[in-house]
Amino acid sequence: MVFTNDGKNEIRNWLAGDSVTEPTHVACGTGTTNPLAIDSDMESETHRNAIASTTKTDKQLNIECVFDSTEANGNDITEVGVVNASSGTSGGGVTLFSRDKHTAITKSSSVELQYNLIYQIT
Amino acid sequence: MGELSGTLGEAARRLRLLEREFGQLPETLVYLRFFKNKVQLREGPTIVKERNIYTDSNDSFILGHATNGVLGTANGVGGNQIILGDYTSSWVTQKIVNPDNTWRELIRDTTFKDASATTGTWDTTNYEWIFANGNIIQTTSIFYNNETITDAEININEDNITNSGNLTYYLSANGGSDWESATLNSSHIFTSTGTDLRLKIEASSGTAKISADDSNSNTTAIEVTYTTS
Numbered sequence: 001m002v003f004t005n006d007g008k009n010e011i012r013n014w015l016a017g018d019s020v021t022e023p024t025h026v027a028c029g030t031g032t033t034n035p036l037a038i039d040s041d042m043e044s045e046t047h048r049n050a051i052a053s054t055t056k057t058d059k060q061l062n063i064e065c066v067f068d069s070t071e072a073n074g075n076d077i078t079e080v081g082v083v084n085a086s087s088g089t090s091g092g093g094v095t096l097f098s099r100d101k102h103t104a105i106t107k108s109s110s111v112e113l114q115y116n117l118i119y120q121i122t
Numbered sequence: 123m124g125e126l127s128g129t130l131g132e133a134a135r136r137l138r139l140l141e142r143e144f145g146q147l148p149e150t151l152v153y154l155r156f157f158k159n160k161v162q163l164r165e166g167p168t169i170v171k172e173r174n175i176y177t178d179s180n181d182s183f184i185l186g187h188a189t190n191g192v193l194g195t196a197n198g199v200g201g202n203q204i205i206l207g208d209y210t211s212s213w214v215t216q217k218i219v220n221p222d223n224t225w226r227e228l229i230r231d232t233t234f235k236d237a238s239a240t241t242g243t244w245d246t247t248n249y250e251w252i253f254a255n256g257n258i259i260q261t262t263s264i265f266y267n268n269e270t271i272t273d274a275e276i277n278i279n280e281d282n283i284t285n286s287g288n289l290t291y292y293l294s295a296n297g298g299s300d301w302e303s304a305t306l307n308s309s310h311i312f313t314s315t316g317t318d319l320r321l322k323i324e325a326s327s328g329t330a331k332i333s334a335d336d337s338n339s340n341t342t343a344i345e346v347t348y349t350t351s
Binding site for chain 1: 162163164165167170171175212213216217220228230231233267268341342343
């Protein structure tokens, strides 16, 4: 997982006292390129869900999101990202905080996917 | 930077003028100090779990069915107890990937603790692994992504280890089937390769402790870096 420059700048804005929107959703997709800090959007998004839960421990945040049996079906899911809106892209002011990729999981109606994403502050 | 230097230079010039105007001693020095602190936001592991939902005959109750029509006493054709509605399996980890091919553990939670094998104390209050003599700290999968792991290296700041000489380090690339002894802060090439990386540390000759924080609460992650083919 790579924390993006756009995500870092959102934190900078918050430190400066600006009004910012925190991560609210997790997107999954079929993009396969390596994640980079300069990424502003998912490569090939197929579905986006609200974050199911967050767990805070000292200097660490765990984000959990589930894609249920009706969502993102018919795709080989390889990509995940954390964003701060239910839809839209960077062109519309949406921030992609982090992006990651993994080998494919075929999503169908008989499968549910759960993502656990961990941010660490040291 | 040029603009900042110019501004600072101008500020210093004005301070000198003020000192002159108010008659302060020439040896009076005015320091302007700028403090910089480093906060690192690190991306941790991404864990993907999957569970199956059986919506057909497998383990759902079917009235009149020879197997799935018997409630409570029999397993369905899917192998689990027959239930009303859809059967849902447990969550099973399918992928674990890490930024820069490096797993980082801060001992903030027990996500990667192998509870069945760990006998030492996985202390999420003080962010420490504590070993009595003979104790083991063992992880579940720390990398698992259908990619063959060829080598790995355990990196722990030795200042954060108490009684380092009492610890023996092991790595497994095949889900714990084969544990290979590894040297701290040195690359280990696996004899038995695989796709499921795990870490085991054993206090083989006395007590020991590994901390993820130093005495000033600066966090230093326990890391395992790996290469895949």
